[in-house]
Amino acid sequence: MHGFRDRALALVFAAGVLLFGAAFANAGPYEDALAGLTTDSFSDTANAINALTASADPRTGAVLEALKDQRLLYSTGTKRVFVKDKSDRLTDAATGQPVAAPPADTGNVRLNNRVRGMLDAALGSLTLMAKEPNRRFDAAQAVFKSRDAGALPNIDKALEKETDARVRKALTEARAAIVLTSGETSPEDKIAAIAIIRDRGDQDALGLIDGLPADLPPAVRLAAASASAKIQGNLAVWSALQNAWYGLSLGSVLLLAAIGLAITFGVMGVINMAHGEMVMLGAYTTFVVQEYIRAYNPALFDYSLIIAVPLAFTVAGAVGIAIERGIIRFLYGRPLETLLATWGLSLILQQAVRTVFGPTNKEVGNPSWMSGAFELGGITITYNRLWIICFALAVFVALLVMLRLTRLGLEMRAVTQNRTMAAAMGIRTARIDALTFGLGSGIAGIAGVALSQIDNVSPNLGQGYIIDSFMVVVFGGVGNLWGTLVGAFTLGIANKFLEPYAGAVLGKIAILVLIILFIQKRPRGMFALKGRAVEA
Amino acid sequence: MLKMNCAAARGSQARSWLSAAAGIAFGVAATSSAMAQDTIKIGILHSLSGTMAISETTLKDTMLFLIDEQNKKGGVLGKKLEAVVVDPASNWPLFAEKARELISKDKVSVVFGCWTSVSRKSVLPVFKELNSILFYPVQYEGEESERNVFYTGAAPNQQAIPAVDYLMSQDGGLVKRWVLAGTDYVYPRTTNKILEAYLKAKGVKDEDIMINYTPFGHADWQTIVADVKKFGSAGKKTAVVSTINGDANVPFYKELGNQGVKATDIPVVAFSVGEEELAGLDTKPLLGHLAAWNYFQSIKGPGNSEFIKKWQAFTKNPKRVTNDPMEAHVIGFQMWVKAVEKVKSTDPDKVIDALPGTEAENLTGGTSKMLANHHITKPVFIGEVRGDGQFDVVWQTKGLVPGDAWSDFLPGSKDLEADWVTLKCGNYNTVTKKCGGQGS
Numbered sequence: 001m002h003g004f005r006d007r008a009l010a011l012v013f014a015a016g017v018l019l020f021g022a023a024f025a026n027a028g029p030y031e032d033a034l035a036g037l038t039t040d041s042f043s044d045t046a047n048a049i050n051a052l053t054a055s056a057d058p059r060t061g062a063v064l065e066a067l068k069d070q071r072l073l074y075s076t077g078t079k080r081v082f083v084k085d086k087s088d089r090l091t092d093a094a095t096g097q098p099v100a101a102p103p104a105d106t107g108n109v110r111l112n113n114r115v116r117g118m119l120d121a122a123l124g125s126l127t128l129m130a131k132e133p134n135r136r137f138d139a140a141q142a143v144f145k146s147r148d149a150g151a152l153p154n155i156d157k158a159l160e161k162e163t164d165a166r167v168r169k170a171l172t173e174a175r176a177a178i179v180l181t182s183g184e185t186s187p188e189d190k191i192a193a194i195a196i197i198r199d200r201g202d203q204d205a206l207g208l209i210d211g212l213p214a215d216l217p218p219a220v221r222l223a224a225a226s227a228s229a230k231i232q233g234n235l236a237v238w239s240a241l242q243n244a245w246y247g248l249s250l251g252s253v254l255l256l257a258a259i260g261l262a263i264t265f266g267v268m269g270v271i272n273m274a275h276g277e278m279v280m281l282g283a284y285t286t287f288v289v290q291e292y293i294r295a296y297n298p299a300l301f302d303y304s305l306i307i308a309v310p311l312a313f314t315v316a317g318a319v320g321i322a323i324e325r326g327i328i329r330f331l332y333g334r335p336l337e338t339l340l341a342t343w344g345l346s347l348i349l350q351q352a353v354r355t356v357f358g359p360t361n362k363e364v365g366n367p368s369w370m371s372g373a374f375e376l377g378g379i380t381i382t383y384n385r386l387w388i389i390c391f392a393l394a395v396f397v398a399l400l401v402m403l404r405l406t407r408l409g410l411e412m413r414a415v416t417q418n419r420t421m422a423a424a425m426g427i428r429t430a431r432i433d434a435l436t437f438g439l440g441s442g443i444a445g446i447a448g449v450a451l452s453q454i455d456n457v458s459p460n461l462g463q464g465y466i467i468d469s470f471m472v473v474v475f476g477g478v479g480n481l482w483g484t485l486v487g488a489f490t491l492g493i494a495n496k497f498l499e500p501y502a503g504a505v506l507g508k509i510a511i512l513v514l515i516i517l518f519i520q521k522r523p524r525g526m527f528a529l530k531g532r533a534v535e536a
Numbered sequence: 537m538l539k540m541n542c543a544a545a546r547g548s549q550a551r552s553w554l555s556a557a558a559g560i561a562f563g564v565a566a567t568s569s570a571m572a573q574d575t576i577k578i579g580i581l582h583s584l585s586g587t588m589a590i591s592e593t594t595l596k597d598t599m600l601f602l603i604d605e606q607n608k609k610g611g612v613l614g615k616k617l618e619a620v621v622v623d624p625a626s627n628w629p630l631f632a633e634k635a636r637e638l639i640s641k642d643k644v645s646v647v648f649g650c651w652t653s654v655s656r657k658s659v660l661p662v663f664k665e666l667n668s669i670l671f672y673p674v675q676y677e678g679e680e681s682e683r684n685v686f687y688t689g690a691a692p693n694q695q696a697i698p699a700v701d702y703l704m705s706q707d708g709g710l711v712k713r714w715v716l717a718g719t720d721y722v723y724p725r726t727t728n729k730i731l732e733a734y735l736k737a738k739g740v741k742d743e744d745i746m747i748n749y750t751p752f753g754h755a756d757w758q759t760i761v762a763d764v765k766k767f768g769s770a771g772k773k774t775a776v777v778s779t780i781n782g783d784a785n786v787p788f789y790k791e792l793g794n795q796g797v798k799a800t801d802i803p804v805v806a807f808s809v810g811e812e813e814l815a816g817l818d819t820k821p822l823l824g825h826l827a828a829w830n831y832f833q834s835i836k837g838p839g840n841s842e843f844i845k846k847w848q849a850f851t852k853n854p855k856r857v858t859n860d861p862m863e864a865h866v867i868g869f870q871m872w873v874k875a876v877e878k879v880k881s882t883d884p885d886k887v888i889d890a891l892p893g894t895e896a897e898n899l900t901g902g903t904s905k906m907l908a909n910h911h912i913t914k915p916v917f918i919g920e921v922r923g924d925g926q927f928d929v930v931w932q933t934k935g936l937v938p939g940d941a942w943s944d945f946l947p948g949s950k951d952l953e954a955d956w957v958t959l960k961c962g963n964y965n966t967v968t969k970k971c972g973g974q975g976s
Contacts, residue, residue: 042707109802112920112930113824114709117800146802203769211771246758306669351585361587361786361816371821373794380762382794410725455755456816460587464753464783499759504750505720 024211030057031094034081037067038074042112049115053122061126067109068119075103082106121146126160133167144204147181163341173200177208179413187217194220198227202378206231238378243496250384251492252392252452255485257465258472259396262484263440264320267416270328270437271339274346275469276462276532278441281319282312282448283457284353287362290497302367303451312445322443324434332433346462354459364452384453391450395443396485402439412436446487458518475515479523487526491515548708554784575618576611576882578603579638581649581659581670586626587753587782591861592651594812595673596621598862599648601850602869612873613880620644628658635659639666645882646671646872648865653677653722660685667884671872673864675807675829681941681954684884686871686891687911688864690830691939692730695907696777698916699805699828700731702931703775704738708918709803713744713774716763720749724779727807728778731777733945754784757791768802776804785809786816792825799824799920802826810856814925822921826930830914831863831900840899857925863899870896871906892957902936909954909962911939 018436033055038046049067052060062083066072071084072093081093082102092101111119124142127135128151135159143151155175162168177195179185185193197205209228216224257279264272286308293300293307300307323345331338366384403409414422415432423429448461455461476487491511498507522528537849580599582592603617611617619716620642624631632649638644639662646669651655653676663670663684675690703711716737718724728747735745746767748760767775780788785808792804805826809834816877843866848856875890876882891906898904904912913936919927942963951967953959960970 072553110928110930111824112707113799113803113826116824117709120800203766207769207771228715242762246756246762250756250760350685354585354589359584359593360812361590363816363818365924366790371794375797380795382758382791384790384794385758403949425863454790456783457782458590458816460590460783464755488540499765503748504754504760506752 021213028057030056030059034063034093035079037072037081037109038076038079040076040107040110042072042110045111045115046118049118049122053125055313059093059096061123064119064123064126066093068112068116068123070108070111072109073102073106074109075106077105078103081109097428117146121148122461124148125151128154128171129161130267133164134383136162136164136167137170140167144170144175144177147177147208149178149182150205152178152182155363160413170193172196180208180212184417187220190220191223192265198230201231201234203235206235235378240484241377242335242379243500244380244493245379247496248389248489249492250496251489252385253451254390254468254492255396255488256388256392256450257444258469258476258484258488259392259399259481260440260444260447262444262473262476262481263443264437265397265470266481266484267412268436268440269416269478270332270435271335271342272328272440273343273466274323274349275441275444276443276464276466277346277349277450277463278320278462279451280353280459280462281316281349282308282445283364283452283455283461284362284448285312285445286449286452287357287364287457289363302369304365305367305370305453308449313442313447314445314446316445317438317442319526320444321434321438324437328437329430329433346466350459350462354443357459359459362457364457366453370453386505388450388453391476395446396481399443401479408432408435412439471515472511473476475518475525477527479526480527481527481528490526538602549777552734576613576876577618577636577642577644578619578648579642579644579647580619580621580633581624581631581638581647581729582651583626584621584623585932588626588651588655588791590782591812592626594859595648595651595861595865598847598865599850600732602866603845604850605846606869606873612876613882622699624655628652628654631655632658632662635662635670636666637878643885644668645876646866646887648673650674653862656685658975669872669884669887671865671868673861673868675860677723678941679726679946679949680729681909681911681956683888683910683956683962685910686868686906687939687941688868688871689861690914690916691911691941692727692943693940694830694914694916694937695807695828696727696731697734698933698937699826699918700734700777700919702828703803705804707931709773709775711775712740712772713767713770713802715746715748715767715774716779717748717750717760717776718779719752719754719784721752721781721782724749724781727779728777730943730945737945750780750784752782752784754780755787757788758795761791761795761797762787764798764802768797774802776802778804779808780806781808785813789817789822789825793821795819799826800837807920810859810861811926812859812919815857817925819921819925823923825921827919827921827927829860829917829919829927831858831860831898832917832919832927833858834919834922834927835900835917835929837899837901839897839901843899867898867904867912871912874967876963879916888956904936907938908957909939909941910956911941913938 004410029051033048033093036044036051036165049064063072066083073082073084073090082090082099083093084090090102091097092099120142124139124146125148130136130139136335143155155171159168159171162171173196176196179189179193180197196210197208206228209224209231224508231368253275260278261272261275264270264275289308289311290304293304327341327345328338331341369382370387403413411427411432414427415429419429452490472487473484473489476483495507495511498510502510571632580596580779582596584593584596600619603619605631606612607616620638622634622638624634635647638647648671650659650672651674656672659670660682668684670685671688672685673688675695677762678691687842716728716731718728732745750760765775800972803824803826803830809827812831844858847858848854871891873893874894874896875887879886879890895903895905898914900915902915904914906912915936916933917929918931919929922928941954944950951965953964953966954962955963955964959971964971
């Protein structure tokens with residue numbers, strides 16, 4: 001068997017060499033261009049891409065695709081270029097024949113940003129007729145960006161056949177961009193193009209119109225100026241909406257970080273400086289879960305966060321119960337000692353994690369459904385932020401339901417409102433204390449799962465959130481979950497509306513000053529508890 | 537400033553139990569010194585806890601590795617080297633205390649340490665007063681040259697200026713519009729001041745420069761990334777020059793990736809992001825973003841591959857990465873060994889005089905030289921982020937660039953010159969011909 005296969009391979013190889021020789025004999029522009037890819041110089045590669053596109057050879061597309069995916073190899077010695085396919089088999093780019101053994105000096109054709117940009121543009125005009133609408137859309141967008149006048153015939157051809165409305169719009173815009181920037185089109189065409197670009201109405205459209213040269217005919221300049229003003233007005237509205245969205249997103253992060261503290265500090269009155277470390281433990285649990293999944297069952301990776309949520313709740317909750325039983329129960333009613341003890345605890349937990357996992361950041365990957373973004377009108381919405389907002393609200397609702405509707409919730413409220421009466425009714429208050437603290441810590445752990453998606457997973461993770469969490473709980477009103485919700489979103493949105501004007505540093509300071517002033521006026525926060533429970 | 541305040545506050549509470557931990561480390565050092573009588577002691581002053589532990593712990597390990605290697609070769613002057621490790625816990629005043637302890641109590645011959653500029657500034661008076669030697673391995677803002685300090689990291693002209701030059705070139709994309717984004721403390725502020733002056737000297741207009749500062753550990757980058765996108769879509773090629781430091785980088789790059797800011801549209805060139813920082817990130821969305829350093833792990837060469845092999849064997853971790861400040865310690869340590877062997881003594885005055893002119897092999901195949909201004913010559917590389925968390929070098933300077941202590945682009949410092957060999961002065965003013973000129 002083996003002998004036969006070897007012989008067959010040798011035959012194929014020999015045929016390949018023959019064909020290769022034949023191809024060399026009538027080398028065209030395509031073959032000449034390929035030689036430019038073998039010099040390991042970025043400017044030669046750039047020229048080769050232009051020459052390949054100009055050659056209009058049907059093989060160009062495959063070569064450029066391979067180059068983009070880093071599947072294009074070259075050998076300096078033999079001046080040959082090979083395409084590697086998905087299963088690592090090599091074919092010679094010039095002859096199309098399989099290559100059994102590449103020369104020893106074979107290496108990847110390297111790219112830099114300039115070459116990558118040219119490649120996108122070249123591929124854009126080549127893939128305008130691709131089968132999948134999404135690829136055609138991307139191609140049209142690439143042409144819009146490159147404004148390469150050479151792509152105009154292709155665009156016109158593609159426009160004739162296009163049936164998908166979205167792609168059709170993108171193609172029309174790409175065509176308008178070329179018409180607008182080309183030197184050979186009439187003013188009437190240019191004005192029509194400006195109208196199309198104006199209707200696109202986004203930042204790129206504005207950039208295109210503002211970047212037009214000043215020596216255009218007056219009618220075109222006028223149209224451009226009015227389009228620019230229209231787009232700017234449009235964008236100002238969107239930018240306010242965008243700020244509101246960012247504010248909601250920041251608010252949801254604050255809510256997640258603070259909601260556990262709303263239980264341990266808000267409901268129980270324990271000044272828990274180790275709260276941030278519970279968040280960190282949740283994030284590290286996510287890391288460990290992902291490591292296991294990567295090692296044993298990579299197919300489950302997209303579910304890693306869902307698996308991590310209950311585990312993080314259990315881990316952080318168990319640590320919380322241990323802390324309550326081991327330390328805090330001896331310190332009830334002594335806030336200063338609780339503060340110091342939990343602060344020390346937070347340092348111990350940090351250094352413990354540093355010793356076990358090392359001081360460097362750990363990589364927690366984003367599942368595919370949490371990566372990327374989509375455009376909604378003029379604002380960009382990233383999936384991870386969207387999911388975190390949903391998640392924060394879900395956690396909030398679940399907690400509210402638990403406190404309102406379950407027996408444990410009822411007992412928790414009873415103990416915090418009137419401990420002696422609750423004890424007299426037969427509630428084991430010590431057990432409820434431990435469970436309440438465990439619940440608060442567990443929710444902090446869940447927050448850690450979400451925060452691992454947007455922040456560093458390092459031993460210092462919790463420190464960044466502890467101050468913000470206390471701020472939210474105190475601002476919203478101690479002991480009131482609704483206060484925490486409203487407080488978190490108010491602070492988030494206020495911060496995001498201040499940031500564009502004051503900058504990130506001053507914005508943060510301004511928020512702190514505002515809170516200090518607010519607390520002066522209303523020491524119990526926005527939603528103060530009333531009645532006898534407050535005095536108890 | 538902001539960093540100093542918050543870390544100092546954090547550190548002061550942290551101090552009690554951390555110093556206990558340091559005490560244990562000390563106890564170990566003391567017993568081992570009792571066993572081996574005649575050794576040369578080397579102080580290692582890097583934070584092993586607190587915010588900076590993430591970066592500095594690796595440098596401590598690097599020093600232990602280098603000392604171990606040197607001892608295998610028989611030590612220095614026939615004596616074994618002995619490491620004395622202390623933990624300044626990312627707490628700047630504690631750096632000065634620990635430095636004093638190393639020099640006067642442990643009698644170390646030389647100290648390798650510090651990362652942030654503020655920690656270096658806080659130990660300077662100690663090194664001057666007790667006349668000892670500090671090797672500082674991190675790229676920094678320049679504007680300093682002290683007799684007792686040897687700067688083996690990059691000065692701005694060995695990192696920031698070449699990076700900007702690259703972006704302005706054909707290969708870099710002919711960038712016309714610049715975002716200078718940084719963390720709010722002395723290194724980014726000074727570097728951006730130098731870059732701004734440099735860009736304006738190159739004819740870049742005011743409206744084409746956007747400067748943005750963020751607090752330490754900034755986690756919510758949505759607004760800033762959106763602003764950058766907006767700034768970058770004005771029809772001119774735009775690049776971001778990032779002096780964002782430490783923990784804030786991961787959320788920054790995650791936001792860039794998620795909002796789809798591609799390197800082909802708006803490249804980000806970073807001065808504080810290396811292989812270690814990328815280890816916490818999925819780098820596929822970051823393909824093509826840039827970093828400027830004097831060393832990359834991916835640079836091929838016999839010196840580098842041997843170093844990586846030995847380092848991974850020493851740390852027993854086949855995935856352990858190497859980075860630029862590590863190479864700075866490798867060079868600095870070699871230079872110190874050579875200088876000590878030349879004068880056959882560890883006396884600080886003799887070693888300080890012997891160090892300028894000393895040469896050492898760097899890991900990328902060149903020979904770095906200690907200059908009279910106590911900075912060294914280094915090659916400058918621009919790397920693009922690859923999918924596997926390493927960098928692909930796309931550009932490098934021809935030959936080695938000498939470090940310039942006082943920037944030529946700042947009004948206060950362009951007349952100053954540092955020369956510890958002939959002028960015996962770190963801030964000689966070439967206009968007034970006097971030592972003791974002022975930097976800005």
